[in-house]
Amino acid sequence: MSTSPIGIDPIPAAANAVQMAELGPEESPYFNRELSWLQFNQRVLAEACNPAYPLLERLRFLSISGSNLDEFMMIRVAGLVGQVQRGFDTPSIDGRSPGQQLAAIREKLAELSAVQQTIWRELRASLSKAEIHIADEERVSAEAHRWLGNYFRNEILPIITPQALDPAHPFPFVQNEGLGLLFTLTRNATGEQLIEMVLIPSALPRFVRVPGEVTGASGGSGGALYISIARLIQRYAGELFPGFTIQGDGLFRVLRDSDIEIAEEAEDLVRTFRSAIQRRRRGQVIQLEIDEDFDAAAEALLLDQLGINEAALIKTDGIIGVDGLAEIVREDRPDLKFDAYSPRFPERIREHDGDAFSAIREKDLIVHHPYESFEVVVDFLRQAAADPDVVAIKQMLYRAGSQSAVVNALIEAAEAGKSVTAVVELKARFDEEQNLHWAGKLERAGVQVIYGFTDWKTHAKVAMVVRREAEGFRTYCHLGTGNYHPVTARVYTDLSFFTADPKMGRDVAKMFNFVTGYVEPHALERLHIAPIDLREEIYARIDTEIANVRNGKPAAIWMKCNQLTDEGVIDRLYAASNAGVQVELVVRGICCLRPGIAGLSENIRVKSVIGRFLEHSRIYAFANGHPMPSAEAAVFIASADMMGRNLDRRVETLIPIINRTVHDQVLQQVLLANMLDSEQSWWLHPDGSYSRVAVEDGKAFNCHRYFMTNPSLSGRGGALEAGAVPKLSLRRGAVA
Template identity: 80%
Template sequence: MSSIEIATTRNPAPPPAPQPGGAGEESPYFNRELSWLSFNERVLAEAANEAYPLLERLRFLSISGSNLDEFMMIRVAGLVGQAQRGIDKVAIDGRTPTQQLAAIREQLAMISERQQEIWRDLRALLAEAGIHVADEHRVDPSAHEWLEQYFLEEILPIITPQALDPAHPFPFVHNEGIGLLFTLTRDIDAEQIIEMILIPSALPRFVRVPGQQEGSGGVPGEAIYISIASLVQRYAAKLFPGFTIEGDGLFRVLRDSDIEIEEEAEDLVRTFRSAIQRRRRGQVIQLELEEDFHPKAEAVLLEQLGVHEAAVIKTDGMIGLDGLAEIVGEDRPDLKFDAYSPRYPERIREHDGDAFSAIREKDIVIHHPYESFEVVVDFIRQAAIDPDVVAIKQTLYRAGSQSAVINALIEAAENGKSVTAVVELKARFDEEQNLKWATKLERAGVQVIYGFTDWKTHAKTAMVVRREEEGFRTYCHFGTGNYHPVTAKIYTDLSFFTADPKLGRDAAKMFNFVTGYVEPHSLEKIHIAPIDLREEIYRRIDNEIANAAKGKPAAIWMKCNQITDQGMIDRLYAASDAGVSVELLIRGICCLRPCIEGMSENIRVKSIIGRFLEHSRIYAFANGHAMPSPKAAVFISSADLMERNLDRRVESLIPIDNRTVHDQVLQQVLLANMLDTEQSWWLNADGTYSRVDTDAKPFNCHRYFMTNPSLSGRGGSLEAGGVPKLSLRKGRAG
């Protein structure tokens, strides 16, 4: 059997110890918002990672921009609202909303500057590779003719210049809206006028200049991209005949996009439709301006937009970095990661594609995106056409715009099955799409349930009831991620299929809880938030504390996206203080402060940022045996360790009891993440992150899963040596 051994004491090396007199006098918790900004800085660092192909680096820069936009529209908008209403509720670290805003804006300025630095570097490197962005010097005369014609035929008919004066009310600039202000002097009387042109969102951010991109002999040709805004600036004279253009400036607006729903809303669907419309007109939270914006035009813009609490960012670089995603689509495989095709689980193939037969034989775990999301879709499709299937129930949090799962549910209803879909209207930025799906499902005869008004239904569960010789059998799918075909290609998540009768009965009770408010009693295996999920994790942590006191092996391994809940953090501090070894894999926000003597000296926190977005939630407890152990208690979950997930959402915590699946989740998926060195960052006691040192044995968990056989293949794959076995080597390396 091939193996990969990595010593716990040297590879990966632990984070640096805190300096005496340093963080000890500070809060025992990190600020949530500042921790999120640190996460986005780690994403941004990948844009500067020279080990990545050039267009992938550009993708990370674009992601950092879109991440920051959402942060401003939701988190910062919430803090601004609290500050305006005089709400002094302090964060976990003791900061008031006003203090948090000040710290955020200081860090935001540094991040924005770093983004532009990286953009300038990438732009130069792209040019060397034959991709020119907003470089009009590369455009030859024939292309200039094409650009002018494109402007006259494709842009001019749909843009509308509007004078800003008492006779013309200031136009509304929608959320994420981009516009131009022109300062003009009328030739006939020298009167100065300010005109605004809003760039319609239907237009692309960039236009690709044709005719110059063809290469020869297999060598890529040149590609030239010109922004739509720069084309409007370039041909503005055709918009304003009889005027002299004194100056122009590009701007972009971000607005408060959070949706607040009153708990007493009588019609949830109608309420959400209204709230989505209000979102587009929310308070301005951030205004981006070109550095050389004309002073008079800037003053008008600030006054008319009512920019008071908003962050104003001036830059000599690119405005709206999220738009760079369009350039990433350039057909240059040599500048991207090698193409990767997810594997279809061998276990299903062995049963000639019959998912029910495969699941009935043995529980199955699927590791996305390394294994295809199609197996989840096929599970629902097969249920839709199987004459023995009598009922399907499924939660839908984010399903995407082109959802095969939705179509399968519709087909099932049309085939006479009893189909219930729990559609979550409160899935942020997916509310409108989910409303459309709900309408389509209802028209097909699906029973659509919207769940609780004040709790989101975040659990990812599907159950299929099938009539068989022995009677009715329930097949379940439990996931750590959404039923979303796009994110399933880039998010690492787990899908667990089972025909365990106990899990089936518990799943039915969970659905009854959401659809009929029937609180489940006597659950056999599943733990549900907000009922007892928090208490079960507490119980497991307390059990490790008790084992440590008895001198037994005691360890906690947790992998999730965020940890912000104070109660959970305090429980982990207590475990550390009792001598329990705590290893946390937290991709994003972490309010827990590790490596503090007398508080968290036995806790290490690592974040993995790489080709795929780590998204699965796995919670493992030593249970009196040295980790990793077949005796460990292992769970997968839809829940992060946040107050909202534990107390204000319907979430599920699923125990993994099947031996093969247990080994795959603990000793492959979780352990590989722990051993990763190439994509990992340590969280230090002062809140900073530092890359894990890579020694002579570097290890990349994403590459490991991409290049090894399917973990959910034949049941004996781990024993047969089909997958290189990972191990932690105890003791100090020589």
């Protein structure tokens, strides 16, 4: 990594990045949220075509685009369908009715689905050249045929259950994300025709791999051979239906409404959620995927029996269930994946012989995941559990994963006799069952489990440890931008902030009392909390920048978040732009703000970073009367995106960064590197389209590579000189 500074254009010289446009009389000053999300998934899908990525990593991005799209259909589209059915006509931020949004979504959905299939065909051909074969309808070697036949008879046939569809056999329930096959049959003895359904159990793998080195579908020897479970059943269906002639068959997949609505008057939150999870599995059908050559009579039967009204019907001649390709990504081919990366353990903690409390007591520390190990967070809690001087631990859990070292550390602490409180959020979408499981396990160990508010999600990521020391009780805090989830911590970029600042400790204690006892905090000294004052603080900071520019002082706003949809925040940023404040936004996903509109947002530009790691940290920085970036800037990290739900209907944190080293790391290392990235970045244009950032003079910069190869400022320790971290700079003028 070069140590030379890397520069970036100031906004006035950025016409090449975001062309100015004028807002037409009928145009909305906002982008539609749902269509903006589809644009995000299109950027994810584009990474599946990125020639710079290894082959299986490109397949991973294709799979991710599929799982993203499934969740979008099950939650966002399901919500719009519900609004249409109930006759609601509340317009979106851009003025579209629910029906108009659905029409636009379906048009874009058909386009995205077609692109997915095209990319799959290209990747499949490349995989075959790399000796990873997906057989499906193709012939296979005699050796593979024998193995597959035995596997079908021994592992599949005893599990699947054919069901005739006639008046004596009611149409079976097809669960959410369920795969099924319909067979059109003729009984050989009588000529009777009938339709049979075979539902594919979710416990079965989506793809079956023939073990060992096999003769591939292309006839060459060696490599791996996969076949989808559906095609395997079709291939040997004659053994399932002896005495019948199979006239036709077809695969289908169902997506259902998967949102959970909880009434505010729910008396027993745990019982209500257990019931709601069961209802979700039986939600209304939102999307039906079928083979393009699906039998017409069987298709009509499906449409009728599944009650397809507002649902999207997707016909494809490719793969059904793109998300299932993740199973092939697991193939043990390191030559077709990113080079393995082992996160660093912060040197500063090593210098204290692994004593997290000693390192934090010395000064604030921030850990940058996944470049620095999540084990720091786990060790913080494990050490607290084992330390006889620790008297209390309080923890907020939004997502913890299926193998949670954090939960186990809390259990160990409770069993050691410490006072342990866990706020478990039951409304963490698709993790409700896992969180119910952890809540029960924690309670059985003696942890005081609190479920928070009925109508607000507790989305903040906070832990506090109270320790008895010579000077009295001291509170150590961990506040993060990401979840206490060991798996996502290896992929998501997040910040873990550790501090023993007494003011922060008092604020965090008040926050826990707010969630556990509804005691609204007063006289907060450091922390800002949604839905109490987080929105107001963001507004006040933007207003200060507007005042500064009018008083002739430097003014700038830099924000990094996952989504920007809140109309109030967007309008405040528009006001800042019109006042002359330079606004730089790094928004990974949904962005409803329109940049580059004359008289509205000409001083705003927006980029999205999509790469090896998923950008997840939220950082909000304000010039505060000094040229950006500077030590005087007001810098915050947060659990909250700039969305109405985060600001008004969730418990969130906005954390000021005061320590000089941590401040420099967050502003001049993490945030600036994201702004400088050119290899993984996309500009948002005034019409809502995105284009890749152009790399000029071959001076490409990849922020993920930078973080993988350089220590963080606050975690580097005294053994590493400051020069070991290449300095990034924002230079006025053209790109350096």
